[in-house]
Amino acid sequence: MSNAVKLHYFLGRGRAETTRWMLAINQIGxxxxxxxxxxxxxxxxxxxxxxxxxxxxxxxxxxxxxQSSGMIRYLARIGGFYGDNDKEALYCDMFAGAITDFAEASMQAAFQPTKEIAVKMLKERFNKFAPKFELRIQENGNEFCVGKKISFADVILTEALSAYIEWIPDLLKNTPLLLSIYEKVINQTGIKLYLSSELRYPKPDEKYVIDVARVLQRALPAHMSDINRFVN
Ligand SMILES: N[C@@H](CCC(=O)N[C@@H](CS)C(=O)NCC(=O)O)C(=O)O
Known part of the structure; x- marks a missing residue:
């Protein structure tokens, strides 16, 4: 047990989720x-x-x-998911930066006052980034974000898309290259096992939002009742 890999975080996905997906694709328990x-x-x-x-x-x-950005890169290096040369590693980093900006909306969705507002925010962010992601993937030969095999960019992109899809199920209907990467990644053995395991937390909901505020002893989002209930 002392050598077991441990991930300490709130009772939910949040900023730990990309690391969980990278552990999963490496098949690290x-x-x-x-x-x-x-x-x-x-x-x-x-x-x-x-x-x-x-x-x-x-x-x-x-x-x-x-720092999740450090964790995912360490896991990418040890698993061979960081491109095959310096240029590919650089492009993985560029993609990863954009994906982090893209993923921020999915991380904030549960904190919005209504589902409609959350979906509107997600659609706007998707419409900004998706055409650019598709173009880059097309320039790279249609199959991967970078290089000729799965990199951590594909993994964290799919993680972000999986969160978007929970809010907007038909999200990828007009973006075939994103759909193809998404399907490829969720069908990797380690990812498939992880997604069907008890380690995968559910879509963040109001309970998660309350848990985070309680642990950090900070205010709840303005639309909730008694917003300062955990503030000392
Ligand atoms: N860039 C960091 C963000 C870390 C972060 O903001 N963590 C929050 C929880 S999600 C936290 O620990 N907040 C308490 C604090 O900053 O004191 C990462 O991705 O790991």
Whole structure:
């Protein structure tokens, strides 16, 4: 158990989810360690394992890793998902930056006052990025974001798309190249196993929003009742 890979985060997907997908594609087993109370977070912070006092924390190979962008790149390197040369690695990073901007809307969706507002925000973000993603994929030969095999860019793009699709099921009907990458990635053995396992948290809902505010002892979104109930 001491060598087990541990991912400490709220009881949900959030900023830990790309790391979970990268662990999954590498077929590295891991345990979710849920942080569900302010006391859990205080204890984690006093353990000295959080370099920047922030979650997620990934305990792997004797290291305490912070910053999801660092975690996914480490997992990309050890699994061979970081392109085949410096130029491909650079393009993976460029894609990853844009995907992070794209994914931010899906991360904020559960925090919106209504489903309609969330969907409108997601559609706007999708319409901004999807044509550019499709064009880059087309220039690369239609199959992958970068190079001639799956890279971490494809994995985190699919993770973001999977969250969008939960809000807008027919999202990819006019973007065949995104659909093709999405289908390719969700059918990778490790990803398939992960998505059907208990490690995969459900679509974030109001309970998740409340959990985050309670753990961080911060205000709830303005549309909710008693918004300062967790603020000291
Ligand atoms: N860029 C970081 C963001 C980390 C972050 O903002 N973590 C939040 C939870 S999602 C946190 O720990 N907030 C408490 C704090 O910053 O003190 C990553 O992707 O890992």
């Amino acid at each position: 891991f345990n979710n360690i849920p942080i569900t109370t302010p006391e859990d977070l205080i204890e984690l912070r006093s353990s000295g394992k959080l370099p920047f006092d922030q979650m997620p924390l990934l305990e792997i190979n004797g290291m305490n890793l912070s």
